[in-house]
Amino acid sequence: MNSHLEHRAAAAERAGVIPGSRVELQLLTTLKCNLKCSYCSLGVGEVLGSQLQVGYDLDQLERFVATQLPAKEIYVTFYGGEPTLNGDFIAAVMQRLPLFRYQLQTNGTLLDKLPGAVLERLSNILVSIDGGERITDGYRGRGIYRRVLKNIRKVRERVGGSVTARVTWSDADTSFAELDELTENFDYVYFQFVADEKYADDSQAKRQAVLAQLIDRFFASSDAIYPFIPLMGIVRNKILPSRATELYGGMTQCRASSHLLNVMPDGKIFPCPDMMYLPDMQQGDVAGNWLKPSALLPHPDMPCDDCEALPWCRRNCMKNLYLGYVKKDEQYRRNVVEPICELIRFMGREIDRHAPHQWFARLSLPLRRQLTDCEVYEYVEVMP
């Protein structure tokens, strides 16, 4: 670790291992998956498929929580691989730790196999989808889109909380219409720009055109919130900038620098689920019962301090910034990180064009609350 990182880590240690009062335990129930999505980030470093069973027991998990996270408000996201392939573990954790809040991130193909007792406890389900039928089936396999939507309709009544589409925006030809259509089947839509070399030629212009349409649609009405989390979050941050920092110790809203603990099936803990192949990133262990601050922290070589978007973006994705500016992967920086930052700044300017403060002033109190306090912000990266 260089001296800057040591300094940051020491500062974080003084502030407590986890800044703030909340912790998200992202429990990976298995690294096995029943689909083969072409862009899966767990494919890097051959993480996918490497651990099929959970290697710690619930006594160890309880002990870890009691010793490392006393007095914290804890919420759990079940993650994988495909977490529903280990539904018994999900049910057992919920039964053992009934005071926690729970979320599930799933590809949706096995949702209908989950028992009602699990579904009713879920505050939110993030269902991975890639856009419309053509694009989703292209990445995930024929028939997946329809199967997932059918499953959602089947379980919807029994889910305790919200159901959110989690879109990895990979294809430059993803249209406004197919993203908009997701609002018919989901309570919220969250999208994230793919961390892959998909930004060449006219693909930036195509994405910008769709973003402009989404933002126009967002501000077209003050009678309802257009439920796209990254738009809601950016608008919220522009109106109430402190919301972009308060849960994260002033660091990234993706939680990887502050309070996101990814627990691999073997119990090892990492701040970012896409970097579990880097031993230097390990920050704890459930069975060994230890925890230290995240090593994925802001660094002086990252460009954010001079960026117009910092007050509301807050360093979108630390993995991208780390690979592009600390590890100096020039190709990744040029072809992935910079184009995504360009899209983020574009979104900020488009939102400003619509006078967000005046729009907010017209909202009813319940709609204001939905925009400022939507629970889904806690479960996702907020920024795209």
Ligand code: SF4
């Ligand atoms: S847009 Fe990029 S450079 Fe600007 S604050 Fe966000 S992550 Fe940092």
Ligand code: SF4
């Ligand atoms: S947004 Fe955060 S958690 Fe997601 S890949 Fe980037 S650093 Fe990791």
